[in-house]
Amino acid sequence: MELNRIKQIVNSPKEIDVTYNGVSVWIDQVHEDGKLATVHLRRSLEERSEVDISELKEVVH
Numbered sequence: 001m002e003l004n005r006i007k008q009i010v011n012s013p014k015e016i017d018v019t020y021n022g023v024s025v026w027i028d029q030v031h032e033d034g035k036l037a038t039v040h041l042r043r044s045l046e047e048r049s050e051v052d053i054s055e056l057k058e059v060v061h
C-alpha cells in the first residue's frame with residue numbers, strides 16, 4: 001500500500017479495513033522511514049508487529 005494512503009487511514013475517523021497476510025489489522029503508526037508500520041491484530045491489542053507497508057492491503061467492499 002502507498003505511504004500516503006496509510007497515513008490517511010491512520011488519521012481517518014472512519015474504520016477502514018486493512019489486512020496483513022490475509023489477517024485483519026489496525027495500523028497504530030507509520031515509522032519515520034516510511035517503509036515500516038506498527039500494526040496489531042484487531043482481536044488482540046497486545047500483539048504488535050512492525051511490518052513492511054508494501055505488505056498491507058486495504059479491503060475494498
